Amino acid sequence: MSAGEDIAATARPSLPRGVRLKRDQARGGFVLLAPERVVRADPIAAAVLERCDGQKTLAEIIDDLCATYRGERNRIEADVRRLLAELSAKKMVAL
Amino acid sequence: MSRPAPQTPPPIGLLAELTHRCPLACPYCSNPLALDSRADELGATVWARVFAEAAELGVLQVHLSGGEPASRRDLPEIVGYCAKSGLYSNLITSGIGLSEALVEALAARGLDHVQLSIQNAEEASADRIASYRGAHAKKRQVARWVTATGMPLTINAVIHRANARRATAIVEFAVELGARRVEIAHAQYYGWAMLNRAALMPTREEADEARAAVEAMRDRLAGTIVIDHVAPDYHALTPKPCIGGWGRKTLNVTPSGKVLPCHAAETIPGLEFWSVVDHSLADIWFNAPAFNAFRGFDWMAEPCRSCDRREIDYGGCRCQALALLGDARATDPVCHLSPRHDLVAAIAGADSAPAVAPAYRYRAHAKI
Numbered sequence: 001m002s003a004g005e006d007i008a009a010t011a012r013p014s015l016p017r018g019v020r021l022k023r024d025q026a027r028g029g030f031v032l033l034a035p036e037r038v039v040r041a042d043p044i045a046a047a048v049l050e051r052c053d054g055q056k057t058l059a060e061i062i063d064d065l066c067a068t069y070r071g072e073r074n075r076i077e078a079d080v081r082r083l084l085a086e087l088s089a090k091k092m093v094a095l
Numbered sequence: 096m097s098r099p100a101p102q103t104p105p106p107i108g109l110l111a112e113l114t115h116r117c118p119l120a121c122p123y124c125s126n127p128l129a130l131d132s133r134a135d136e137l138g139a140t141v142w143a144r145v146f147a148e149a150a151e152l153g154v155l156q157v158h159l160s161g162g163e164p165a166s167r168r169d170l171p172e173i174v175g176y177c178a179k180s181g182l183y184s185n186l187i188t189s190g191i192g193l194s195e196a197l198v199e200a201l202a203a204r205g206l207d208h209v210q211l212s213i214q215n216a217e218e219a220s221a222d223r224i225a226s227y228r229g230a231h232a233k234k235r236q237v238a239r240w241v242t243a244t245g246m247p248l249t250i251n252a253v254i255h256r257a258n259a260r261r262a263t264a265i266v267e268f269a270v271e272l273g274a275r276r277v278e279i280a281h282a283q284y285y286g287w288a289m290l291n292r293a294a295l296m297p298t299r300e301e302a303d304e305a306r307a308a309v310e311a312m313r314d315r316l317a318g319t320i321v322i323d324h325v326a327p328d329y330h331a332l333t334p335k336p337c338i339g340g341w342g343r344k345t346l347n348v349t350p351s352g353k354v355l356p357c358h359a360a361e362t363i364p365g366l367e368f369w370s371v372v373d374h375s376l377a378d379i380w381f382n383a384p385a386f387n388a389f390r391g392f393d394w395m396a397e398p399c400r401s402c403d404r405r406e407i408d409y410g411g412c413r414c415q416a417l418a419l420l421g422d423a424r425a426t427d428p429v430c431h432l433s434p435r436h437d438l439v440a441a442i443a444g445a446d447s448a449p450a451v452a453p454a455y456r457y458r459a460h461a462k463i
Contacts, residue, residue: 018208018247018275020183026105026153033183035208035247035276036323038107038155089318091247091275 004081007058007095013084014054016094021049034092048080052093058084103381103390105153108345109182110358111142113159113173115350116166118191120226120457121214123253123295124287125358126162130458135351139169141371143176145348148376150180157182162350165192171200178205185210187251190237191230198237202244209241210249210278215257216264224257226457238272249276254305254327255295256452262305266312270320277320279309281327285359285414287458294453296446302327329443333404334411334427341389341413346380354379356386359414363388363423389413389423396424398432 007013015021019034021041030046032039041049047069051061062077069076087093115130137145146157157177164170165188177184185208186201198209213234214221221231241248250269254262262279269277281302284292297305306326313322328335338345338357347355352371355361361368367384380386388394392405399410410416411427419428419438426433 016247017245020207022155022181022183024153024155031155033155033207035185035210035249036156036278091321 002078002082004083004085007081007084009057009059011058011095012054012056013052013058013061013088014094015049015052016091019092021046032087032092034090037090037092039092044079045083048083049093052084054094104343106149106344106346106380107154108156108158109145109149109154110158110160110345110347111145112161112347112349112358113142113164113170114162114166117161117163117189117458118166118227119163119189119230120459121212121224121253122287122291122455122457123255123282124458125283125285126458127286127359127361128290130162131350136167137348137350137352137371139172139176141352142173143179145371145376146177146180146182148371150182152377152380155183156185158185158187160187163189163192165190165197171197171204174201174206175204178207183207188212188237189225189230190234191227193237193240195236195240198240199244202246206246208247208249210251211237211241211272211274212251212253213265213268214252216261216268220257220261224455226455235272238274242273247275248273249278250274251278251280253280253282254297255282256297256301256447257295259297259301259305263308263312266309266316266320266322270316274320276323278323278325279305280325281305283325283328284418285362287456289418290456292442293446293449294455296329296443297327298447299330299443301447302330328415328429329439331429332431334408334415334429336408337412337414337427340409342380342386343390343409346376346386354383356389357414360385362414363417394424396426398430399426402432 021030021032024031030041032041051064062080065076066073084093088095114136115126164186174184184206186206187210189212211234214224218231222228238248250272252265266277282288282295309324342356347358348371353368354371355368366388369379369383395410399405411430413423416425416427417423420435428435428439
Protein backbone atom coordinates (compact mmCIF):
# COMPACT_ATOMS: atom_id res chain seq x y z
CA MET A 1 0.00 0.00 0.00
CA SER A 2 1.42 3.41 -0.86
CA ALA A 3 1.47 6.19 1.72
CA GLY A 4 -1.89 7.72 2.56
CA GLU A 5 -3.93 5.29 0.44
CA ASP A 6 -6.18 4.60 3.44
CA ILE A 7 -7.24 8.25 3.89
CA ALA A 8 -10.95 8.50 3.09
CA ALA A 9 -11.94 10.66 0.13
CA THR A 10 -14.49 12.28 2.45
CA ALA A 11 -11.89 13.26 5.07
CA ARG A 12 -11.67 17.03 5.63
CA PRO A 13 -8.00 17.68 6.40
CA SER A 14 -7.04 20.72 8.41
CA LEU A 15 -4.06 22.27 10.12
CA PRO A 16 -4.58 21.76 13.87
CA ARG A 17 -4.21 24.69 16.24
CA GLY A 18 -0.51 25.38 16.69
CA VAL A 19 0.35 24.56 13.08
CA ARG A 20 0.52 27.44 10.61
CA LEU A 21 1.46 27.88 6.98
CA LYS A 22 3.31 31.14 6.58
CA ARG A 23 4.95 33.07 3.80
CA ASP A 24 8.63 33.47 4.68
CA GLN A 25 9.36 37.10 3.85
CA ALA A 26 13.07 36.98 4.65
CA ARG A 27 13.97 33.82 2.71
CA GLY A 28 11.12 33.50 0.23
CA GLY A 29 8.67 30.64 -0.20
CA PHE A 30 6.45 29.11 2.47
CA VAL A 31 7.13 27.44 5.80
CA LEU A 32 4.97 25.25 7.97
CA LEU A 33 5.36 26.30 11.61
CA ALA A 34 4.64 23.76 14.35
CA PRO A 35 5.84 23.09 17.93
CA GLU A 36 9.65 23.33 17.78
CA ARG A 37 9.52 22.75 14.03
CA VAL A 38 10.02 24.89 10.96
CA VAL A 39 9.41 22.87 7.81
CA ARG A 40 9.98 24.38 4.39
CA ALA A 41 6.90 23.85 2.21
CA ASP A 42 7.66 23.59 -1.51
CA PRO A 43 5.13 25.21 -3.88
CA ILE A 44 3.19 21.94 -4.29
CA ALA A 45 2.97 21.33 -0.53
CA ALA A 46 1.96 24.95 0.03
CA ALA A 47 -0.80 24.63 -2.60
CA VAL A 48 -2.15 21.52 -0.88
CA LEU A 49 -1.91 22.92 2.65
CA GLU A 50 -3.60 26.19 1.68
CA ARG A 51 -6.63 24.09 0.79
CA CYS A 52 -6.65 22.10 4.05
CA ASP A 53 -9.24 24.28 5.75
CA GLY A 54 -11.32 21.58 7.44
CA GLN A 55 -14.18 22.37 5.03
CA LYS A 56 -13.08 20.81 1.75
CA THR A 57 -12.96 17.04 1.46
CA LEU A 58 -9.87 15.28 0.20
CA ALA A 59 -11.70 14.59 -3.08
CA GLU A 60 -12.57 18.28 -3.45
CA ILE A 61 -8.99 19.33 -2.73
CA ILE A 62 -7.72 16.98 -5.43
CA ASP A 63 -10.37 18.25 -7.89
CA ASP A 64 -9.37 21.81 -7.16
CA LEU A 65 -5.64 21.08 -7.64
CA CYS A 66 -6.33 19.24 -10.91
CA ALA A 67 -8.33 22.19 -12.21
CA THR A 68 -5.74 24.74 -11.11
CA TYR A 69 -2.59 22.96 -12.20
CA ARG A 70 -4.01 20.84 -15.07
CA GLY A 71 -2.03 17.81 -13.93
CA GLU A 72 -2.72 14.14 -14.27
CA ARG A 73 -5.22 13.20 -11.56
CA ASN A 74 -3.60 9.92 -10.44
CA ARG A 75 -0.31 11.59 -9.91
CA ILE A 76 -1.73 14.59 -8.05
CA GLU A 77 -3.81 12.32 -5.86
CA ALA A 78 -0.77 10.19 -4.98
CA ASP A 79 1.24 13.31 -4.13
CA VAL A 80 -1.50 14.74 -1.94
CA ARG A 81 -2.07 11.47 -0.09
CA ARG A 82 1.64 11.00 0.50
CA LEU A 83 2.01 14.53 1.88
CA LEU A 84 -1.03 14.27 4.16
CA ALA A 85 0.08 10.87 5.51
CA GLU A 86 3.53 12.17 6.25
CA LEU A 87 2.32 15.33 8.01
CA SER A 88 -0.41 13.49 9.87
CA ALA A 89 2.19 11.12 11.36
CA LYS A 90 4.03 14.21 12.60
CA LYS A 91 0.78 15.62 14.07
CA MET A 92 0.99 18.55 11.66
CA VAL A 93 -2.24 17.75 9.80
CA ALA A 94 -5.53 16.56 11.29
CA LEU A 95 -7.58 14.17 9.17
CA MET B 96 24.72 50.64 11.14
CA SER B 97 27.50 48.88 9.28
CA ARG B 98 26.76 46.57 6.41
CA PRO B 99 25.81 43.01 7.42
CA ALA B 100 28.17 40.25 6.40
CA PRO B 101 26.42 38.86 3.30
CA GLN B 102 27.17 35.23 4.17
CA THR B 103 25.32 35.43 7.50
CA PRO B 104 21.78 34.10 7.12
CA PRO B 105 19.01 35.59 9.26
CA PRO B 106 18.06 33.80 12.51
CA ILE B 107 15.08 31.44 12.70
CA GLY B 108 14.42 31.38 16.43
CA LEU B 109 14.57 33.79 19.35
CA LEU B 110 14.62 32.76 22.99
CA ALA B 111 13.06 35.53 25.05
CA GLU B 112 14.05 35.12 28.68
CA LEU B 113 11.32 37.29 30.13
CA THR B 114 12.49 36.91 33.73
CA HIS B 115 14.90 34.91 35.82
CA ARG B 116 12.34 34.69 38.62
CA CYS B 117 11.00 31.17 39.15
CA PRO B 118 9.08 29.49 41.95
CA LEU B 119 10.90 26.22 41.26
CA ALA B 120 14.56 25.55 41.92
CA CYS B 121 15.36 22.59 39.66
CA PRO B 122 18.99 21.54 40.20
CA TYR B 123 19.58 21.26 36.41
CA CYS B 124 18.50 24.84 35.69
CA SER B 125 20.46 26.35 32.79
CA ASN B 126 20.09 29.92 34.03
CA PRO B 127 23.35 31.65 34.91
CA LEU B 128 24.52 31.64 38.52
CA ALA B 129 24.18 35.44 38.58
CA LEU B 130 20.47 35.98 37.97
CA ASP B 131 19.02 39.25 36.62
CA SER B 132 16.84 40.99 39.19
CA ARG B 133 13.23 42.01 38.68
CA ALA B 134 14.16 45.70 38.63
CA ASP B 135 16.35 45.12 35.55
CA GLU B 136 13.70 43.30 33.47
CA LEU B 137 12.72 44.79 30.11
CA GLY B 138 9.22 46.25 29.99
CA ALA B 139 6.50 44.81 27.74
CA THR B 140 6.73 47.64 25.23
CA VAL B 141 10.46 47.03 24.77
CA TRP B 142 9.67 43.37 24.10
CA ALA B 143 7.08 44.58 21.55
CA ARG B 144 9.84 46.41 19.68
CA VAL B 145 12.18 43.40 19.93
CA PHE B 146 9.50 41.10 18.45
CA ALA B 147 8.76 43.52 15.60
CA GLU B 148 12.47 43.75 14.81
CA ALA B 149 12.82 39.98 15.07
CA ALA B 150 10.01 39.38 12.55
CA GLU B 151 11.53 41.93 10.19
CA LEU B 152 14.93 40.24 10.50
CA GLY B 153 13.52 36.81 9.58
CA VAL B 154 12.83 35.16 12.95
CA LEU B 155 9.92 32.72 12.64
CA GLN B 156 9.52 31.33 16.16
CA VAL B 157 9.81 32.95 19.58
CA HIS B 158 10.26 30.92 22.74
CA LEU B 159 8.95 32.77 25.78
CA SER B 160 10.99 31.45 28.62
CA GLY B 161 12.78 32.36 31.82
CA GLY B 162 12.81 31.62 34.74
CA GLU B 163 9.09 31.19 34.83
CA PRO B 164 7.42 33.54 32.33
CA ALA B 165 4.16 33.42 34.31
CA SER B 166 6.01 35.26 37.09
CA ARG B 167 5.36 38.33 34.94
CA ARG B 168 1.90 39.83 35.30
CA ASP B 169 2.10 41.36 31.84
CA LEU B 170 2.57 37.96 30.14
CA PRO B 171 -0.72 38.19 28.15
CA GLU B 172 0.31 41.59 26.83
CA ILE B 173 3.73 40.20 25.82
CA VAL B 174 2.12 37.21 24.07
CA GLY B 175 -0.19 39.63 22.28
CA TYR B 176 2.78 41.62 20.92
CA CYS B 177 4.39 38.42 19.74
CA ALA B 178 1.28 37.33 17.86
CA LYS B 179 0.80 40.81 16.40
CA SER B 180 4.26 40.58 14.82
CA GLY B 181 3.19 37.33 13.14
CA LEU B 182 5.70 35.27 15.10
CA TYR B 183 4.99 31.72 16.15
CA SER B 184 4.91 31.85 19.95
CA ASN B 185 5.93 29.06 22.28
CA LEU B 186 5.47 29.38 26.06
CA ILE B 187 8.07 27.43 28.01
CA THR B 188 6.62 27.07 31.48
CA SER B 189 6.75 25.13 34.72
CA GLY B 190 3.01 25.72 35.00
CA ILE B 191 3.38 27.36 38.40
CA GLY B 192 1.69 30.75 38.33
CA LEU B 193 -0.78 29.80 35.59
CA SER B 194 -4.52 29.70 36.26
CA GLU B 195 -7.28 28.43 34.01
CA ALA B 196 -8.31 32.01 33.22
CA LEU B 197 -4.73 32.99 32.39
CA VAL B 198 -4.27 29.99 30.07
CA GLU B 199 -7.48 30.96 28.27
CA ALA B 200 -6.34 34.58 28.07
CA LEU B 201 -3.01 33.52 26.53
CA ALA B 202 -4.81 31.33 23.99
CA ALA B 203 -7.09 34.23 23.11
CA ARG B 204 -4.08 36.51 22.61
CA GLY B 205 -2.79 34.09 19.99
CA LEU B 206 -0.31 31.87 21.83
CA ASP B 207 0.58 29.01 19.48
CA HIS B 208 2.09 26.32 21.72
CA VAL B 209 2.77 25.46 25.35
CA GLN B 210 5.75 23.48 26.57
CA LEU B 211 5.23 22.30 30.13
CA SER B 212 8.08 20.88 32.17
CA ILE B 213 7.69 17.88 34.45
CA GLN B 214 10.33 16.58 36.82
CA ASN B 215 9.38 12.90 37.06
CA ALA B 216 6.39 10.58 36.59
CA GLU B 217 5.84 10.29 40.38
CA GLU B 218 4.68 13.12 42.56
CA ALA B 219 6.99 12.80 45.57
CA SER B 220 10.16 12.55 43.53
CA ALA B 221 9.02 15.26 41.10
CA ASP B 222 8.30 17.75 43.87
CA ARG B 223 11.62 16.99 45.54
CA ILE B 224 13.52 17.65 42.31
CA ALA B 225 11.65 20.90 41.74
CA SER B 226 11.97 21.84 45.42
CA TYR B 227 8.27 22.79 45.39
CA ARG B 228 5.52 20.88 47.14
CA GLY B 229 2.43 20.51 44.97
CA ALA B 230 4.24 21.28 41.71
CA HIS B 231 3.44 17.92 40.12
CA ALA B 232 -0.29 18.10 40.92
CA LYS B 233 -0.39 21.64 39.53
CA LYS B 234 1.18 20.47 36.29
CA ARG B 235 -1.58 17.90 35.81
CA GLN B 236 -4.10 20.72 36.10
CA VAL B 237 -2.22 23.00 33.72
CA ALA B 238 -2.01 20.23 31.11
CA ARG B 239 -5.81 19.89 31.26
CA TRP B 240 -6.34 23.64 30.87
CA VAL B 241 -3.97 23.83 27.90
CA THR B 242 -5.42 20.87 26.01
CA ALA B 243 -8.95 22.21 26.66
CA THR B 244 -8.08 25.34 24.64
CA GLY B 245 -6.92 23.22 21.70
CA MET B 246 -3.36 24.56 21.90
CA PRO B 247 -0.75 21.88 21.29
CA LEU B 248 1.01 20.71 24.45
CA THR B 249 4.59 19.54 24.69
CA ILE B 250 5.84 17.87 27.84
CA ASN B 251 9.50 18.40 28.58
CA ALA B 252 11.44 16.31 31.07
CA VAL B 253 15.11 16.61 31.92
CA ILE B 254 16.69 13.23 32.56
CA HIS B 255 19.33 12.78 35.25
CA ARG B 256 20.35 10.41 38.01
CA ALA B 257 17.10 10.64 40.02
CA ASN B 258 14.75 9.82 37.11
CA ALA B 259 16.83 8.06 34.42
CA ARG B 260 15.24 4.71 35.29
CA ARG B 261 11.78 6.25 34.87
CA ALA B 262 12.22 7.41 31.28
CA THR B 263 9.54 5.05 29.95
CA ALA B 264 7.07 6.09 32.64
CA ILE B 265 7.74 9.77 31.88
CA VAL B 266 6.89 9.31 28.19
CA GLU B 267 3.75 7.39 29.17
CA PHE B 268 2.80 10.18 31.56
CA ALA B 269 3.17 12.71 28.72
CA VAL B 270 0.72 10.65 26.65
CA GLU B 271 -1.68 10.57 29.62
CA LEU B 272 -1.47 14.36 29.90
CA GLY B 273 -2.58 14.70 26.28
CA ALA B 274 0.71 15.99 24.87
CA ARG B 275 1.21 16.04 21.10
CA ARG B 276 4.96 16.05 21.63
CA VAL B 277 7.39 15.03 24.36
CA GLU B 278 10.95 16.18 24.77
CA ILE B 279 13.23 13.88 26.72
CA ALA B 280 16.40 15.85 27.34
CA HIS B 281 19.34 14.44 29.22
CA ALA B 282 20.75 17.12 31.53
CA GLN B 283 23.19 19.54 29.95
CA TYR B 284 25.78 20.89 32.32
CA TYR B 285 25.69 24.68 32.33
CA GLY B 286 24.75 27.26 34.96
CA TRP B 287 23.13 25.66 38.01
CA ALA B 288 23.33 22.23 36.37
CA MET B 289 27.11 22.49 36.28
CA LEU B 290 27.11 23.33 39.98
CA ASN B 291 25.02 20.19 40.58
CA ARG B 292 26.77 17.94 38.09
CA ALA B 293 27.92 15.43 40.69
CA ALA B 294 24.35 15.09 41.97
CA LEU B 295 22.82 14.78 38.50
CA MET B 296 25.21 12.56 36.53
CA PRO B 297 23.75 9.13 35.77
CA THR B 298 26.02 6.14 35.31
CA ARG B 299 26.78 5.13 31.74
CA GLU B 300 24.44 2.13 32.14
CA GLU B 301 21.60 4.34 33.38
CA ALA B 302 22.10 6.83 30.56
CA ASP B 303 22.30 4.10 27.90
CA GLU B 304 19.24 2.29 29.26
CA ALA B 305 17.18 5.49 29.41
CA ARG B 306 18.17 6.34 25.87
CA ALA B 307 17.32 2.88 24.52
CA ALA B 308 13.99 2.82 26.39
CA VAL B 309 12.88 6.11 24.84
CA GLU B 310 14.04 5.11 21.35
CA ALA B 311 12.08 1.86 21.69
CA MET B 312 8.90 3.87 22.29
CA ARG B 313 9.22 5.87 19.08
CA ASP B 314 7.69 3.20 16.85
CA ARG B 315 5.15 2.04 19.40
CA LEU B 316 3.81 5.58 19.85
CA ALA B 317 4.09 6.77 16.23
CA GLY B 318 0.98 8.80 15.41
CA THR B 319 0.19 9.20 19.13
CA ILE B 320 3.00 11.46 20.25
CA VAL B 321 6.11 12.93 18.65
CA ILE B 322 9.24 12.11 20.66
CA ASP B 323 12.26 14.42 20.62
CA HIS B 324 15.36 13.19 22.33
CA VAL B 325 18.40 15.12 23.55
CA ALA B 326 21.30 12.71 24.09
CA PRO B 327 23.44 12.57 27.23
CA ASP B 328 26.46 14.66 26.30
CA TYR B 329 29.05 13.18 28.61
CA HIS B 330 28.27 9.66 27.39
CA ALA B 331 28.43 10.54 23.68
CA LEU B 332 31.13 10.15 21.03
CA THR B 333 30.24 13.12 18.86
CA PRO B 334 29.35 16.57 20.20
CA LYS B 335 25.99 18.26 19.78
CA PRO B 336 25.85 20.98 17.11
CA CYS B 337 25.27 23.52 19.85
CA ILE B 338 22.34 25.79 18.91
CA GLY B 339 22.82 24.72 15.29
CA GLY B 340 26.12 26.58 15.08
CA TRP B 341 27.17 29.82 16.77
CA GLY B 342 25.23 32.79 15.43
CA ARG B 343 23.66 30.73 12.65
CA LYS B 344 20.06 30.08 13.67
CA THR B 345 19.05 31.47 17.03
CA LEU B 346 19.57 34.24 19.51
CA ASN B 347 18.84 34.71 23.17
CA VAL B 348 17.61 37.87 24.83
CA THR B 349 18.19 37.96 28.59
CA PRO B 350 15.66 39.50 31.01
CA SER B 351 17.65 42.75 31.05
CA GLY B 352 18.02 42.87 27.25
CA LYS B 353 21.49 41.55 26.58
CA VAL B 354 21.58 39.49 23.38
CA LEU B 355 23.55 36.25 23.50
CA PRO B 356 24.29 33.58 20.89
CA CYS B 357 23.33 30.98 23.53
CA HIS B 358 22.29 31.07 27.16
CA ALA B 359 25.73 30.17 28.56
CA ALA B 360 27.70 32.50 26.28
CA GLU B 361 28.37 34.97 29.07
CA THR B 362 30.63 32.40 30.75
CA ILE B 363 33.15 32.93 27.92
CA PRO B 364 35.57 35.68 28.92
CA GLY B 365 36.39 38.52 26.55
CA LEU B 366 33.17 38.48 24.49
CA GLU B 367 31.40 41.79 23.93
CA PHE B 368 27.61 41.52 24.10
CA TRP B 369 25.23 44.21 22.92
CA SER B 370 21.83 45.04 24.37
CA VAL B 371 18.47 45.66 22.71
CA VAL B 372 18.37 48.82 24.79
CA ASP B 373 21.18 50.32 22.67
CA HIS B 374 21.00 48.50 19.32
CA SER B 375 18.48 47.09 16.88
CA LEU B 376 18.26 43.30 16.79
CA ALA B 377 19.51 43.24 13.17
CA ASP B 378 22.55 45.35 14.11
CA ILE B 379 23.30 42.95 16.96
CA TRP B 380 22.82 39.81 14.85
CA PHE B 381 25.14 40.92 12.07
CA ASN B 382 27.64 43.15 13.88
CA ALA B 383 27.89 42.44 17.61
CA PRO B 384 31.40 41.13 18.34
CA ALA B 385 30.05 38.21 20.40
CA PHE B 386 28.02 36.92 17.44
CA ASN B 387 30.96 37.08 15.06
CA ALA B 388 33.41 35.49 17.52
CA PHE B 389 32.76 31.90 16.43
CA ARG B 390 30.99 32.28 13.09
CA GLY B 391 32.37 30.40 10.13
CA PHE B 392 35.38 28.08 10.45
CA ASP B 393 38.39 30.40 10.70
CA TRP B 394 38.44 30.33 14.50
CA MET B 395 38.70 26.54 14.59
CA ALA B 396 41.80 24.64 15.61
CA GLU B 397 42.57 21.05 14.66
CA PRO B 398 41.10 18.46 14.70
CA CYS B 399 37.95 20.51 13.84
CA ARG B 400 39.45 22.71 11.15
CA SER B 401 39.98 19.92 8.62
CA CYS B 402 37.23 17.62 9.94
CA ASP B 403 34.51 16.50 7.53
CA ARG B 404 31.95 16.87 10.34
CA ARG B 405 32.71 20.54 10.93
CA GLU B 406 29.56 21.61 9.08
CA ILE B 407 27.52 19.08 11.05
CA ASP B 408 28.54 19.88 14.62
CA TYR B 409 30.56 23.12 14.24
CA GLY B 410 33.14 21.80 16.70
CA GLY B 411 30.50 21.24 19.37
CA CYS B 412 29.76 23.59 22.22
CA ARG B 413 32.07 26.57 22.88
CA CYS B 414 30.83 26.97 26.45
CA GLN B 415 31.51 23.31 27.19
CA ALA B 416 35.03 23.53 25.72
CA LEU B 417 35.62 26.48 28.00
CA ALA B 418 34.09 24.88 31.07
CA LEU B 419 36.00 21.62 30.75
CA LEU B 420 39.25 22.68 29.09
CA GLY B 421 39.49 26.39 29.86
CA ASP B 422 39.63 27.21 26.13
CA ALA B 423 36.51 28.24 24.20
CA ARG B 424 38.27 27.59 20.86
CA ALA B 425 39.13 23.99 21.62
CA THR B 426 37.27 21.01 20.18
CA ASP B 427 34.38 20.15 22.49
CA PRO B 428 35.92 17.26 24.51
CA VAL B 429 32.70 15.28 24.07
CA CYS B 430 34.07 14.53 20.58
CA HIS B 431 36.06 11.29 20.42
CA LEU B 432 38.54 13.09 18.15
CA SER B 433 39.40 15.59 20.89
CA PRO B 434 42.81 14.88 22.45
CA ARG B 435 41.06 15.45 25.81
CA HIS B 436 38.08 13.17 25.22
CA ASP B 437 39.18 10.88 28.06
CA LEU B 438 38.46 13.73 30.49
CA VAL B 439 34.71 13.58 29.79
CA ALA B 440 34.44 9.89 30.52
CA ALA B 441 36.58 10.36 33.63
CA ILE B 442 34.26 13.11 34.93
CA ALA B 443 31.13 11.12 34.15
CA GLY B 444 32.60 8.07 35.88
CA ALA B 445 33.76 9.96 38.94
CA ASP B 446 30.54 11.99 39.32
CA SER B 447 28.26 8.98 39.03
CA ALA B 448 30.40 6.58 41.10
CA PRO B 449 29.24 7.34 44.68
CA ALA B 450 26.33 5.10 45.72
CA VAL B 451 24.61 8.10 47.27
CA ALA B 452 24.53 11.31 45.23
CA PRO B 453 25.40 14.58 46.98
CA ALA B 454 22.52 16.87 47.96
CA TYR B 455 21.19 19.33 45.37
CA ARG B 456 22.26 22.95 45.58
CA TYR B 457 19.03 24.76 44.83
CA ARG B 458 19.11 28.01 42.91
CA ALA B 459 18.16 31.24 44.59
CA HIS B 460 18.49 34.92 43.86
CA ALA B 461 21.38 36.50 45.67
CA LYS B 462 20.07 38.39 48.68
CA ILE B 463 20.77 42.03 47.98
